[in-house]
Amino acid sequence: MRIAGFEPLTLIDYPNHLATIVFTPGCALRCPYCHNPELITAVPGSRSEFFTVNHEDEFFDFLKTRLGLLEGVVITGGEPTLHLDLLDFIHRVKDLGFLVKLDTNGIFPDKVKTILATGLVDYWAMDIKHSPEKYPLASGVKIPIERFRQSVKLLMNSGVPYEFRTTVVPSIHESEDFLEIGKWIAGAQNYYLQAFRPIKIADTTLIDRIGEKSLDLKAIRKSMLPYINSIDIRE
Ligand code: SF4
Numbered sequence: 001m002r003i004a005g006f007e008p009l010t011l012i013d014y015p016n017h018l019a020t021i022v023f024t025p026g027c028a029l030r031c032p033y034c035h036n037p038e039l040i041t042a043v044p045g046s047r048s049e050f051f052t053v054n055h056e057d058e059f060f061d062f063l064k065t066r067l068g069l070l071e072g073v074v075i076t077g078g079e080p081t082l083h084l085d086l087l088d089f090i091h092r093v094k095d096l097g098f099l100v101k102l103d104t105n106g107i108f109p110d111k112v113k114t115i116l117a118t119g120l121v122d123y124w125a126m127d128i129k130h131s132p133e134k135y136p137l138a139s140g141v142k143i144p145i146e147r148f149r150q151s152v153k154l155l156m157n158s159g160v161p162y163e164f165r166t167t168v169v170p171s172i173h174e175s176e177d178f179l180e181i182g183k184w185i186a187g188a189q190n191y192y193l194q195a196f197r198p199i200k201i202a203d204t205t206l207i208d209r210i211g212e213k214s215l216d217l218k219a220i221r222k223s224m225l226p227y228i229n230s231i232d233i234r235e
Helices: 056-065 086-095 109-118 132-139 145-156 175-185 206-210 217-224
Strands: 005-010 019-023 073-077 100-104 123-127 162-168 191-195 233-235
Touching: 005 056, 019 056, 073 086, 086 100, 086 109, 109 145, 123 145, 123 191, 132 145, 132 175, 145 162, 175 217, 191 217, 217 233
Parallel strands: 019 073, 073 100, 100 123, 123 162, 162 191, 191 233
Antiparallel strands: 005 019
């Protein structure tokens, strides 16, 4: 599988586990606040360095040196489920005895279903970009919301540990939107409200649009508790 790069150690991306994190190139969404703009525009066959240099062998050489030291591998993007050989990659990681966490935006429910059926992913994280009605405001593209609804349903019915999370962006989100998100994913296992960080983003005009706007994450959390028991804030 094409790997754009990896970070040897992350203490925050896999809850309760020491892990390494792998970045895959390419994504069909265009979230204005995306922190990996160089990854999302990379497409197979393009001249992007992410498709001319593959770091997979380098990654597995590294991973073998971390046996017994690290517990897991986080696969993130871009959007990992874009890659047809994602399952082969996951198999290789599992064969070495590591846990796997998979990050997805849920755009390909069929892929989510196929991967869930293998039982190879130990922990899933899916982005909930916005309320169903306003999804394109945060995803940057018009894609039928049914796709994301299906992925949500699949994860909630899977019996596998998972989290949903939303990056909260003033000017894209309003407090009331989170009531709609709460109703949508009511009963979810874990939900995280992630504070937006104004660093290296895809749409640099967003900073001006945010201006002085802010959102109170603690108040949003409280408003969602009738729908979801476990909600945490990632600052
Ligand atoms: S889904 Fe993730 S990788 Fe894709 S554009 Fe949005 S933030 Fe970036």
